[in-house]
Amino acid sequence: MKDYVLRLKNISVSDTSEVGAKNAFLGEIFTQPVLHEIRVPDGFAVTASAYQRFIEYNKLDGVHDKLLTSLDRENLSDVAKTGQKARALILGARMPGDIDDTITAAYHELCAGSAVEVAVRSSAISSNQINSDIKDVHDSFLNVKGERELVETVKKCFASLYSEKAIIENTSNLNKSIAVCVQKMVRSDGSCSGVAYTSDPESGFADVIHISGVWGLGGKKLNEGVIPDEFIIYKPTISEGLKSIIQKKLGSKNRMMIYQEDSDIHVVNTPDDIRDQFVLIEEELLSIANWGITLENYYGSPVSMEWAKDGESEDLYLLQAKPENFKKFKKSL
Structure with missing residues (x-):
């Protein structure tokens, strides 16, 4: 059975x-x-x-x-x-x-x-x-x-x-x-969430990792006017311990998705005290980047990921990962 x-x-x-x-x-x-x-x-x-x-x-x-x-x-x-x-x-x-x-x-x-x-x-x-x-x-x-x-x-x-x-x-x-x-559940409603790509999602440039994030839950309900933070990390220097975050762009993040007392998802105004803060610190960005590099090396393919940070434990989690192709993936199926 x-x-x-x-x-x-x-x-x-x-x-x-x-x-x-x-x-x-x-x-x-x-x-x-x-x-x-x-x-x-x-x-x-x-x-x-x-x-x-x-x-x-x-x-x-x-x-x-x-x-x-x-x-x-x-x-x-x-x-x-x-x-x-x-x-x-x-x-x-x-x-x-x-x-x-x-x-x-x-x-x-x-x-x-x-x-x-x-x-x-x-x-x-x-x-x-x-x-x-x-x-x-x-x-x-x-x-x-x-x-x-x-x-x-x-x-x-x-x-x-x-x-x-x-x-x-x-x-x-x-x-x-x-x-x-x-x-x-990762309680990112009390923290942040976002996506990451191990190559540039627009140009396909392979030497950078692109990470973006918003406060609260990510998802389709968050209206398109919400601009996330964006980070670009240069892959070749990460393993050498050199400065690798080559661009940080602060998004408006004026709205966020949270749970309220009825346990339903609601879109609310982002509190003023965090709106102008980046959602991730350097150490967290490098953790996500290293996860991406590990997966990319394993699959022999650029990888897209969804990540979230738990507002209670403050731990980062990978929610989804998808290699773009399997041409170099040698695992026997």
């Missing part, structure tokens, strides 16, 4: 067909000693086998295929209606008891005795087992707490296989499965 849940510490890229690229890249950090210096939140993956079992249990085999057969992807109204119907079928279905029990047990193990908040992110399964170019068109959820809320949120991730963006992107209907990543 295939596993419905796999701990991240037991996953590698050889498991991509079961857990999706997002989970696989995170698991590789746990399982490969050369990557152990990188700090990643603990968690587990709900596998593609769990999704398939869910579909079979609810007798939804082929139902979504029929919905998509006559779809006109250039007609946005048609895409919206079809997507809504497809998602409703999943959201209205019941999670099989064996999967429910397995997710609940994994959550309790992760909590170690007390309920904790988790991030729940979809991890796409591509027809090409390792596809670093796959677009992130499925849903993610933050600050999920408690076993019942978690199981329902996993269903929401399942349903996002048929988000409007996913339907438009998946023109061949080949991607018919999805996995889910569940990780302990």
Whole structure:
């Protein structure tokens, strides 16, 4: 019998067909000693086998295929209606008891005795087992707490296989499965978060690392008018212990995303006392840069990353990492 849940510490890229690229890249950090210096939140993956079992249990085999057969992807109204119907079928279905029990047990193990908040992110399964170019068109959820809320949120991730963006992107209907990543929350609402690239994201120049960040949570809800801090680090001098941060640009960061008492995400004005401060100090910038270099050397490819700093522990974490290609990656799959 295939596993419905796999701990991240037991996953590698050889498991991509079961857990999706997002989970696989995170698991590789746990399982490969050369990557152990990188700090990643603990968690587990709900596998593609769990999704398939869910579909079979609810007798939804082929139902979504029929919905998509006559779809006109250039007609946005048609895409919206079809997507809504497809998602409703999943959201209205019941999670099989064996999967429910397995997710609940994994959550309790992760909590170690007390309920904790988790991030729940979809991890796409591509027809090409390792596809670093796959677009992130499925849903993610933050600050999920408690076993019942978690199981329902996993269903929401399942349903996002048929988000409007996913339907438009998946023109061949080949991607018919999805996995889910569940990780302990990094409370960056009390600190900062951002992204990093091990080559310049615009020019592709390979000798620099580009890091950007904002106060609070990162994500699509933060309006586009928020300008992040930006940092450029020169890679060749890092290992020599020389001054490597060659540019620091202070962003406006006038808005930030936080949790409020209702545990929902809210966009608020950034307090005046931190708006004009850089989100990271030099030591933290170099930590992220070194993580990027380690991953780039391992995969033989430029890497994009998402990072966050916990406002309670003040620890930095890597949330996601994606190599741009695998041409030089020699690992046997």
